[in-house]
Amino acid sequence: xxxxxxxxxxxxxxxxxxxxxxxxxxxxxxxxxxxxxxxxxxxxxxxxxxxxxxxxxxxxxxxxxxxxxxxxxxxxxxxxxxxxxxxxxxxxxxxxxxxxxxxxxxxxxxxxxxxxxxxxxxxxxxxxxxxxxxxxxxxxxxxxxxxxxxxxxxxxxxxxxxxxxxxxxxxxxxxxxxxxxxxxxxx
Ligand SMILES: C[S@@+](CC[C@H](N)C(=O)[O-])C[C@H]1O[C@@H](n2cnc3c(N)ncnc32)[C@H](O)[C@@H]1O
Numbered sequence: 001x002x003x004x005x006x007x008x009x010x011x012x013x014x015x016x017x018x019x020x021x022x023x024x025x026x027x028x029x030x031x032x033x034x035x036x037x038x039x040x041x042x043x044x045x046x047x048x049x050x051x052x053x054x055x056x057x058x059x060x061x062x063x064x065x066x067x068x069x070x071x072x073x074x075x076x077x078x079x080x081x082x083x084x085x086x087x088x089x090x091x092x093x094x095x096x097x098x099x100x101x102x103x104x105x106x107x108x109x110x111x112x113x114x115x116x117x118x119x120x121x122x123x124x125x126x127x128x129x130x131x132x133x134x135x136x137x138x139x140x141x142x143x144x145x146x147x148x149x150x151x152x153x154x155x156x157x158x159x160x161x162x163x164x165x166x167x168x169x170x171x172x173x174x175x176x177x178x179x180x181x182x183x184x185x186x187x
Contacts, residue, residue, distance in 0.1 A: 008053045011080040017046060020073035020104045039094040041184055043071045044137055048181055055167050055178055056158045058082060058133050065124055065150065066090040068137035068186070069115045072101030078135065079105070079113035088113035089125060093187060123186075124150045131155060139163075139183035148173050 018029040021043055025035045034042035053074075058064060058081040066075045069090030078088045090105070092098045092115060101115045116125075124134070129150035136147065136159035143161050148168060151157055157168040165178040 004054060004057055007058075007081055008050060008077075011053070011077045012046075012050065014080050015073065015076040015108055017043070017073060019107060020071035020076070020101075022100075037071055038096045038100065041070055041094060041097060043073060044183075049074060049077070051178070052135060052137075052158045052165070053077060053081070055165070056133050056135055056156055061085040062132035063130075063152075064088045064133040064135065065129075065131040066135050066137070067118075067124060067147070068092065068184075069101045070094075070097055070137065072103075072105040072115060074135060074137055075101065075113050075115055076105050076108045076110065078133075079108065079110035082112070084110075084112050086112060089128065089131075090115035091118040091125060092116075093118045093120065120187075123147055126150055133157070134159070136160070136186065137183065138186040140186040143168065143175070144186070 018026050032047050034045050060083040062082050064078045069075045069092040075088055075090035098117050123144050123146040130152035132152050132155050134157040139160045141162050151170050153170055155170045159166050160181045160183045163180055165181050167176045
């Protein structure tokens, strides 16, 4: 777990938050709270992102799905954690944020990660499943079975559900609870 902590710290150092904020918010990058993006969405609180990445326990070479890519920050952090032998697919519903996130991610020079528009009404991207890890940065009321179905046999998903951070592990979709958090809704 110490190695995991060091890897997450290194990812934060390699992908500073400033590069994923609108110009008007950059001077607030060190603020430990969510910051506004376009379309009423947010760049998540750094402490929350760090807790989620630690729970996700991402390793080199893994295939990761990032649902709610927003500013591209989590996609870039995940890309650093999987390294060039891995792959990260970020999905985002807001068209303006797809462009914003892509531009921000592109500047990090990690072409094994990319951001695609989410298909309204379709959660995740089942045709490219299974994923070793799934990170969800928007909140549903119930654990979505469609996303659990996209996890690999030994996969891990971290997702806030109805105010509580859940870690879902295969085999068996075993759920553990990791404290209270609030996110924008998963649509
Ligand atoms: C907290 S925000 C952005 C977090 C992002 N990881 C970041 O670091 O900037 C969550 C994002 O999830 C997006 N979202 C909500 N429902 C979604 C869905 N079904 N598929 C993909 N993105 C979704 C929202 O548009 C929003 O941009």
